Amino acid sequence: MLAAMGCILSTTTAQAANFTSIRIGDMDGFGYGNGAGYKAANGSAVNVDGQGFLGNGDFLPDLNENGKFATYQGDDFDNRTDAEKSNVDVQVTGNGFRDNGSTGSQFTDLSLSTSYLDTLAGVTPLQMEQKEALRTQKLGVQEQIN
Numbered sequence: 696m697l698a699a700m701g702c703i704l705s706t707t708t709a710q711a712a713n714f715t716s717i718r719i720g721d722m723d724g725f726g727y728g729n730g731a732g733y734k735a736a737n738g739s740a741v742n743v744d745g746q747g748f749l750g751n752g753d754f755l756p757d758l759n760e761n762g763k764f765a766t767y768q769g770d771d772f773d774n775r776t777d778a779e780k781s782n783v784d785v786q787v788t789g790n791g792f793r794d795n796g797s798t799g800s801q802f803t804d805l806s807l808s809t810s811y812l813d814t815l816a817g818v819t820p821l822q823m824e825q826k827e828a829l830r831t832q833k834l835g836v837q838e839q840i841n
Contacts, residue, residue, distance in 0.1 A: 714791030720803030721786050724749030726774020727756060736764040766808035767827070774804040 724730060730741035730749050733756035741754045749755070759769035782801040787794045 712791045715789060717787065717789040717792055719785070719787055719797060719799045720779070721800075722748055722750075723774075723804065724753075725755060726772070726804040730754075730756065733757075734760065736762055738762070771806040771808055772804075773806065775801070776804075779803055 724742075724747075727733060727741070727749055729747060730753065733741045735741045735754035736757040737754075739754075741756050742749055743753050755764060755770075755772075757764050757770060758772065761768060764770050779800045782798055785797055785800045787797045
């Protein structure tokens, strides 16, 4: 019994490394690198601090340069490598966690806007027009209610 208690005490005193972060996917600025040549929707550079790849505090590019970064505005992107698309190249880094078989790299470097999800799901342009018409009609009804 004493040996068993010693075993319990020793396992409860073991501590894991301090948690700092978990990053799933590569560090390539969403496939835009350091963002050179791209502007944010506010007209400024996408790489706010000018340091390294796009990351925390930086912007995604306003691809069609219309001053908006929005779904159904032409700002969808897919900068995944073939390995990322097939979820083969799963890169997980950080401290203070245990990777139990992470997946998810197929969702990195990809716009998750609703307009791009339509494309992925095989929604046709006609279906998109009908969807947009219904959305406009819904907004009109909502305005009347308000």
